[in-house]
Amino acid sequence: MTFPQRFGPYGGRYVPETLVSALEELDEAYATYRDDPAFLAELRVLQTDYAGRPTPLFLATRLSERTRCKVYLKREDLAHTGAHKINNTLGQILLAVRMGKKRIIAETGAGQHGVATATVAALFGLECHVYMGEEDIRRQELNVIRMRLLGAEVLPVASGSGTLKDATNEAIRDWVANVETTHYIIGSVVGPAPYPTLVRDFQTVIGQETRQQVMAKEGRLPDGLVACVGAGSNAIGMFHEFLGEPSIRLVGVEAAGLGLDSGKHGASLARGTAGILHGSYSYVLQDEDGQIQEAHSVAAGLDYPSVGPEHSYLKDAGRVEYDSATDEEALAAFQTLSRLEGIIPALESAHAIAYMLRERDGGHGFSADDVVVVNLSGRGDKDVYSVADVLGVRS
């Protein structure tokens, strides 16, 4: 094998035999192209001219007054398609084309990854099928329309809770059936090896840009980085560059849903135990028989009962602090950021903002002269209807 398949004990490749050859093929393709100048040049051009990178680092002055420390926002919401997901799909579509695959499949929760996949499939003229849970189709209607406009077929998934976990199951089943012609663009740092490594690598551009931008503005490294964690791709993309800087606090914010003790949350690291879901060994929300439990979050992209294996490793190693924010806190942060900075964040990203705003448990713990970068992983257009319903502001 080409890459380490595990992060400590986590990760691995727990999939039906039918898929293993395809994973080996992906391994080889990635090993071939990850340092290939032509591949990297093509990716670079697409990142800048198509996706709009580098995304800005914005000093959120009014938010900083509220949080009583200096907060920068890494504006992934300004990347093409409105979230960091495009970083990964651009990288994977270039691999898919080089592997000669004609058909692309993906799973999506909030729809951001589905849109980012449909976008790159359109760009390269490939057929695209996106699996999406029925509940998510209902609450993220805008993204469903976008995917269809981009020429993708959105396939509703009714099984289970009709959310991201179930959509992922169906995407994997599709891949098993069509593995010879199809590339599965998985949307986060989950799944069997090499996906957690590959997706992370395509997302590390977030952290790399952040380092340069903070150095340019502050002349020093930040004191903290904060990102929401569902399956964890925006967080790992932000953190990975800084793992070797022990003085920097790294904080991942999971979805506490209706509360960690309510049984309705997406906090796999806080309340899960080690197990297998979607091909890798990681923290999983499960019962004593190993049946996977349904997650809950107001943010569809955090509504997932497991987390990337590297996060599990970083939790055990104590390198990253994992905390959580409830639905209520995220909704409040959603409005606060909108009004203080004129930026409507994705409900997922609002969890990271909520961590910075909170008063409970001694607050965020940063001091007044600390510089903190919050990854604003996506924009909130997709969420306005469901937020309006919850807040009762729909006219």
Added chain:
Amino acid sequence: MSTSTGSALTGIFREAGHPLLMPYAVGGYPDLASCREIIRTYVKNGAQLVELGIPFSDPLADGPVIQAASQVALRQGVRPADVLDLAGTASQEGAGVVLLSYLNTILAFGGERFFHRCRDRGVLGVVVPDVPVEEAAELQAIARAHGVDVILLAAPTSTDARLARIAGNASGFIYCVSTTGVTGARTSLRTDLAEFVARVRRHTDLPLVVGFGVSTAEQAAEVAGYADGVIIGSALVDLVARSKRFDEALAEIGRLLYRVRSMPSFSR
């Protein structure tokens, strides 16, 4: 070519001298008592081996029929220990029992405890569909200590290098996945299925059992022409799902198995 060491499970194929039909049931579907009746019907109709699945919330390798049946069983509170007990009953009543369990079920139960319980309940082998050969060693070591085979799978997409590795590490039998795809009935079998089974055969003399998508007596007969065993799963589960009355389902199951058994290739 690796030569089998001859576990009890392998021995059943060797002694039979003809291809074996291995019907599959979702453990605890439609309920525990009825499932016991289904297994009895399998055995009464000549099945020397039965495959019994432990219901799992997220069965990645299974199609809609087995997914739905698993959900029904889980909603009734069927637990892995119940299915192990079912296996024990079936074993006492003369069936050779092979379990199908996703890995997370075994991890949650505790590997050591799981295979100890398997031995105690007379289980001969366990198919773990989400454990490819690379990840199987630890599980196999525990299972072997309890005299239970972990059944490895081979797929049409497996390269010859992988087939050699699978054959070198397999015991009991090799489960040849008849299709790229999940479990469930197909109107026709893959045209290169015989060729695939022959490709696996070049690497091993262990029994080769074909499953995934075999649903009719004719398909089973075709497969029995070149394999040592045939698994019929979703088609049987579907008979239960579709019938209005359970006794009718049992009669339908009996008829299907009788038709399979009457095919010449099953008594070669």
